[in-house]
Amino acid sequence: MPVSVFSLMLVVFGLTTGEFVIAGILPDVAADLSVSIPAAGLLVTAYAAGMIIGGPVITVLTARAARKPLIAGLIAVSVLGNLGSAAAPDHLILLLSRFVAGLVVATFFAVAIATVISTAPAGRQASSVAKVALGMNLGIILGTPIGTFVGQHLGWRATFLAVAAFSAAALLLVLRFVPAQPPATTGSVRGELRVLANRELQLAIALTAVGNVGVVTVFIYITPLLTDVGGFAANVVPVLLLVYGAGAIFGNFAGGRLADRALMPALAGLLAVLAGVLTVFWLTGGLKTPTAVLTFAVGALAFAIIPGMQTRVVTAAGAAPALAVAVNASGFQLAAAFAGWLGGRIIDDGPGLRAIPLAGALLTVAGLGIAALLLRRDRRAATAPADRVPA
Incomplete structure (x- = not known):
């Protein structure tokens, strides 16, 4: 792996850890700030809201900016957001800090993913996205459990300090090794925005948002699910998060290969299996061994669907892939x-905490419905005359 790609992968690792580590320290944050678990869960919502708003807005406003200074600035804002999280004196300031940290993430992912796809060999786009997403997987398998361990032993504020320090170190590598690149576009803002009227792109973004909401709901509350429902001790949670992350790495690369072979059939099949696994997770929630095994399976399937979804978005976007990926990231964060x-x-x-996996399964079925619609449109387009291809 070139050092420049490795540097960007480390940034993805830091951003992912900063986003998902809250799942491991949620009870500690709630106890320290004297708020309920659901109120602490709104920290995820605040971060997501930053990505939802910042993704399309910042991407459009910076479309004609030189890539390397833009990337450096985005990382710097993330560092400041995590430092603010570590120093937050109350729940409101912590919510605002998480919002700021999330503002720049979608644009960074958009630039990285769109660049990789544009330079990938034909037929290898999805697996190339999987390589970029390795940083995300490592954020789950290493960053989240390590951050949870740090939070349990040094306090949750130390977790955000560690994320800020790591991201700052990655920024130094980016400044040293990532080559200067021209702006993504020299066209008008109106021209960039026009791509969002594309029906295929709208459906692809809807697939990301709806297809992920169920499994994200389960992951946000994974710590209380494992302790209060599964009966695991709190000190076992970091180990189980490692299991989830190991599944994520396996699923990421497997999903990329499957999507390269048959994009929409693979996505539809994976969503169907994910809905089934979440249902079994609900049924066996009080049994430790099945819960541990299913934690791996949920992680694998949650990340197996990502490369194909990203590839579908970029393919549908055509001339404005960076904006499309940013809006797609916003769709994920809306979920x-x-x-x-x-x-x-x-x-x-x-019905209570135990019912969350069942709700996740039902929501995943809704995503499966969108995947089936896209698959049907693809098959119709493949057999229809050119002048009757769906717009």
Whole structure:
């Protein structure tokens, strides 16, 4: 792997750890700030809201900026957001800090993923995305459990300090090794935005948002699911997060290969299996051994669907892939924001914590419906005359 790619992968690792580590320290944050678990879950919503708003807005506003200074600036804002999280004196300031940290993430992912896809060999786009996403997988398998361990032993504030320090170190590598690149576009903002009217792109973004919301809901509340429902001790949670992350790495590369062979059939099949696994996770929630095994399976399937979804978006976007990927990332975070709220409602006003995997399975079925629609459109387009291809 070239050092420049490795540097960007490390940034993805830091950004992913900063986003998902809250799942491991959620009870500690809630106890220290004297708020409920559902209120602490809103920290995920705040981060997601930053990505939802910042993704398309920042990507459009910076479309004609030189790539290397832009990347450096985005990383610097993330560092400041994590430092603010570590120093936050109350729940409100922590919410604002998580929002700031999330503002720049979608644009960074958009630039990285669109660049990789544009330079990948024909037929290897999805597996190339999987290589970029390795940093995300490592953030789950290493960053999240390490951050959880740090938070349990040094306090949750130390977790955010560690994320900020790592991201700052990665920034130094980016400045040293990533070559200067021209702007992604020299066209008008209106021209960039026009791509969002494409129906195929709209459906691809909807697939990302709806297809991920179920499994994200489960992951946000994975720590109380493992301890309060599964019966595991708190000190076992980092190990189980490693298991989840190991599944994520396996699923990421397997999903990329499957998507390279048959994009929409692979995505539809993976979503169907994910819905089934979440249902079994709900049924066996109180049994330790099945829960540990299913934690691996959920991690694998959650990340197996990502390369294909990203490839579908970039393929549909055509001339504006960076904006499309940024909006798609916003769609994913819209799912995360909704998931954080939904999980709280299920716990407080619904059937309770144990029902979250079942809700995740039902939501995944909705994503499967969109995948089936796209698959049907693809097959119709392949057999229809050129003048009757769906717009």
